[in-house]
Amino acid sequence: MPHYIKLAIIDKDRQLRFWEIFVNMGNSSSQTKYKYGFHEPERYVFKVKKGLNEHVVREISWQKKEPQWMRDKRLQALAFFQKRPLPSWGGNLKTINFDDMYYYIKPTENQSTSWDELPPEIRRTYDRIGIPEAEKKRLLGGVSAQYESEVVYKSIQTSLAKQGVIFLDMDSGLREYPELVRTYFGTIIPTNDNKFAALNTSVWSGGSFIYIPKGVHIKLPLQAYFRINAANMGQFERTLIIADEGSFVHYVEGCTAPIYTTDSLHSAVVEIVVKKGARVRYTTIQNWSNNVYNLVTKRMRVEEEGIGEWIDGNIGSKLTMKYPSCYLVGRRAHGEVLSIAYAEDGQHQDAGGKAIHLASETTSTITSKSISKGTGRTSYRGLLQIVKGAKKSKSKVVCDALLLDEHARSDTYPTMDIAEQHVQVEHEATVTKIGEEQLFYLTSRGLAEDEAAGMIVGGFIEPLVKELPLEYAVEMNRLIRLKMEGSVG
Amino acid sequence: MLAIRNLHVSVHGKEILKGVSLSIKSGEIHVVMGPNGSGKSTLAYALMGHKSYRISDTGYRISDSMSESSNISREVAVASITFDGKDLSELPTDARARLGLFLAFQSPVAIPGVSVGKFLRYLLKLKTSGFQKEEKAASWASSIKETVALNRRLDALAEKLSIKPELLNRSLNDNFSGGEKKKLEALQMLVVQPKIVIVDEIDTGLDVDALKVVAHAVKEVVKSGAGALIITHYQRILKYLHPDRVHVLIGGKLVRSGDAKLARRIEEKGYKEFASLH
Numbered sequence: 001m002p003h004y005i006k007l008a009i010i011d012k013d014r015q016l017r018f019w020e021i022f023v024n025m026g027n028s029s030s031q032t033k034y035k036y037g038f039h040e041p042e043r044y045v046f047k048v049k050k051g052l053n054e055h056v057v058r059e060i061s062w063q064k065k066e067p068q069w070m071r072d073k074r075l076q077a078l079a080f081f082q083k084r085p086l087p088s089w090g091g092n093l094k095t096i097n098f099d100d101m102y103y104y105i106k107p108t109e110n111q112s113t114s115w116d117e118l119p120p121e122i123r124r125t126y127d128r129i130g131i132p133e134a135e136k137k138r139l140l141g142g143v144s145a146q147y148e149s150e151v152v153y154k155s156i157q158t159s160l161a162k163q164g165v166i167f168l169d170m171d172s173g174l175r176e177y178p179e180l181v182r183t184y185f186g187t188i189i190p191t192n193d194n195k196f197a198a199l200n201t202s203v204w205s206g207g208s209f210i211y212i213p214k215g216v217h218i219k220l221p222l223q224a225y226f227r228i229n230a231a232n233m234g235q236f237e238r239t240l241i242i243a244d245e246g247s248f249v250h251y252v253e254g255c256t257a258p259i260y261t262t263d264s265l266h267s268a269v270v271e272i273v274v275k276k277g278a279r280v281r282y283t284t285i286q287n288w289s290n291n292v293y294n295l296v297t298k299r300m301r302v303e304e305e306g307i308g309e310w311i312d313g314n315i316g317s318k319l320t321m322k323y324p325s326c327y328l329v330g331r332r333a334h335g336e337v338l339s340i341a342y343a344e345d346g347q348h349q350d351a352g353g354k355a356i357h358l359a360s361e362t363t364s365t366i367t368s369k370s371i372s373k374g375t376g377r378t379s380y381r382g383l384l385q386i387v388k389g390a391k392k393s394k395s396k397v398v399c400d401a402l403l404l405d406e407h408a409r410s411d412t413y414p415t416m417d418i419a420e421q422h423v424q425v426e427h428e429a430t431v432t433k434i435g436e437e438q439l440f441y442l443t444s445r446g447l448a449e450d451e452a453a454g455m456i457v458g459g460f461i462e463p464l465v466k467e468l469p470l471e472y473a474v475e476m477n478r479l480i481r482l483k484m485e486g487s488v489g
Numbered sequence: 490m491l492a493i494r495n496l497h498v499s500v501h502g503k504e505i506l507k508g509v510s511l512s513i514k515s516g517e518i519h520v521v522m523g524p525n526g527s528g529k530s531t532l533a534y535a536l537m538g539h540k541s542y543r544i545s546d547t548g549y550r551i552s553d554s555m556s557e558s559s560n561i562s563r564e565v566a567v568a569s570i571t572f573d574g575k576d577l578s579e580l581p582t583d584a585r586a587r588l589g590l591f592l593a594f595q596s597p598v599a600i601p602g603v604s605v606g607k608f609l610r611y612l613l614k615l616k617t618s619g620f621q622k623e624e625k626a627a628s629w630a631s632s633i634k635e636t637v638a639l640n641r642r643l644d645a646l647a648e649k650l651s652i653k654p655e656l657l658n659r660s661l662n663d664n665f666s667g668g669e670k671k672k673l674e675a676l677q678m679l680v681v682q683p684k685i686v687i688v689d690e691i692d693t694g695l696d697v698d699a700l701k702v703v704a705h706a707v708k709e710v711v712k713s714g715a716g717a718l719i720i721t722h723y724q725r726i727l728k729y730l731h732p733d734r735v736h737v738l739i740g741g742k743l744v745r746s747g748d749a750k751l752a753r754r755i756e757e758k759g760y761k762e763f764a765s766l767h
Contacts, residue, residue: 435598438598440540440582443581443586444537444583444585444591444592445591445681446586446615446681447615449581456600458602458603459603463602
């Protein structure tokens with residue numbers, strides 16, 4: 001079972017440092033055997049000054065040698081961004097200083113770093129995830145790089161290419177498949193959909209571009225992990241997935257390890273087209289450092305008998321506002337959102353999901369699980385809309401909140417807009433405090449209090465964790481245990 | 490050995506136990522009987538160290554000279570819970586459990602999302618590793634073999650208690666029947682192999698078959714050297730367990746102690762005759 005660990009750091013000198021480690025816990029002998037593949041840290045410098053204006057946007061487009069239509073789109077998006085006010089709902093966005101921010105970075109050849117330069121909390125987490133001391137030195141010293149993951153990546157690319165699958169970073173996608181990109185880019189999330197989608201459209205960089213041909217089923221999850229450059233890790237990444245008729249893909253992005261960055265804003269856009277009878281599952285696990293505003297727009301259009309699924313885990317950031325949506329445009333289309341949010345001191349997770357039923361016999365499920373600890377705050381915000389004529393549609397919305405402390409806070413803002421009578425809609429919401437009785441029960445069996453709390457929280461998020469690929473599930477459980485240490489008593 | 494002396498316990502400022510003394514030796518079964526509200530469950534929770542059940546200051550103080558000259562008066566006056574000579578009163582619940590105390594709950598709380606099987610394996614690992622944290626307890630290489638062995642042992646124990654294997658896949662105590670809950674408590678007891686078992690309201694909501702199973706499990710741990718404190722309202726359980734001592738708890742005090750005959754008298758005449766004693 002390979003175990004992946006990814007670490008990306010953008011430090012105050014604007015150097016992006018990015019390691020990818022995969023640990024292969026083989027069992028060929030009775031001894032535990034580790035294999036490492038890793039990447040030498042990449043270093044980036046910027047060409048663009050702080051702040052956002054037309055010049056900056058033109059510069060980005062010029063650097064990337066983009067076609068005119070994309071440059072025009074960026075400029076149009078900039079105008080929308082500048083014109084639109086900040087949303088008055090959700091979390092507090094007033095503290096974002098858009099002028100004190102870089103909007104584009106470009107790679108250089110230089111590299112150098114050391115383990116000691118990492119912030120202590122990140123080092124601690126990596127210690128706990130289990131990179132042995134000697135290996136850390138080896139990893140960071142850049143001795144005898146093995147680039148195993150590159151090899152794995154290439155062999156996967158070859159097999160995907162044979163099936164006609166396109167799996168590229170978005171910049172390369174635009175270069176190599178300009179017409180395909182042009183056909184779909186911005187059609188699911190229009191440029192002026194919201195202020196942050198407009199911002200992303202004007203300055204986007206990186207992200208993934210995926211096309212799955214008709215009837216092709218990709219059995220293994222496609223992992224952004226295999227993308228070995230910083231392109232996926234940008235602040236403003238843009239992802240576009242097109243699943244042609246009857247195809248299947250599971251895309252996984254992010255990782256449980258904390259992503260430390262001095263950039264205070266992450267604003268991505270993910271657009272997905274699920275054609276007739278196709279199925280797309282998109283899994284995100286994100287653990288940004290707690291200075292980051294994580295404002296992401298994610299939307300799928302699901303055609304007839306297609307299935308679109310979002311699995312979305314938000315552990316880090318200062319403020320997350322993210323509501324993955326499914327637009328069910330074809331008969332019997334199905335949409336699913338499974339969202340989990342964890343907020344501790346000073347964090348606000350404003351997350352949820354949207355299901356828009358635009359055709360008959362469409363079905364959707366939104367499940368939200370949130371955990372608040374210390375002064376952490378979680379909000380569920382969701383929209384369920386069933387338009388007139390979307391007969392025999394069904395939807396179920398479940399929001400469960402778990403509070404670990406007296407001061408923790410959880411709110412739900414469910415909106416339902418049902419214009420059709422012949423539908424079936426269920427809504428359930430629960431708020432639970434981590435029970436003194438639960439802790440007493442488990443500690444009476446010899447578990448330490450923080451272990452007990454970890455077990456209770458682990459049980460609470462089990463419905464999500466069991467949907468994750470194995471290595472993510474393992475990491476997720478470890479992370480929760482780690483978060484619970486010293487949390488009670 | 491568990492020794493309770495002059496135990497006073499308050500819950501939310503109200504004194505419930507008003508000086509309970511009791512000693513349980515290895516291999517002994519003690520039964521505490523009493524009407525509702527007499528403080529039986531309070532005794533169980535206080536012994537296990539529930540935070541809301543505070544051992545209150547008795548107010549009794551004895552001078553040094555007295556304690557030197559008279560051991561007897563000291564034992565009576567000073568409140569303490571000791572186990573094998575160790576003072577438990579300041580220890581948190583998990584530390585008491587690690588020393589060998591076990592409480593079988595009257596109505597164990599549900600832990601959704603945590604499967605019974607996973608939980609029992611965790612307990613077994615905890616126990617076999619001498620209560621090291623799980624991740625330190627086993628290396629990767631040995632864990633598959635270990636897991637297989639653990640599963641076999643759990644299956645055998647479950648079968649012994651006629652627990653359906655499906656139960657092991659469900660969430661801990663979640664939507665369990667009364668009988669299932671009690672049987673699972675008994676199963677955990679066999680997994681943990683405690684030195685002192687406290688069974689709270691053993692026969693409430695239990696059919697005869699389940700009662701026999703639970704009683705059998707208690708007998709088994711007692712046979713292997715544990716002491717047992719059985720808390721009950723009725724004497725039905727005593728058909729299946731033979732107590733060494735029976736204590737009557739009324740109004741927060743043990744008003745009478747005796748052998749199994751005492752239980753039979755309560756069955757016939759009720760608690761009325763003891764009501765005036767507290």
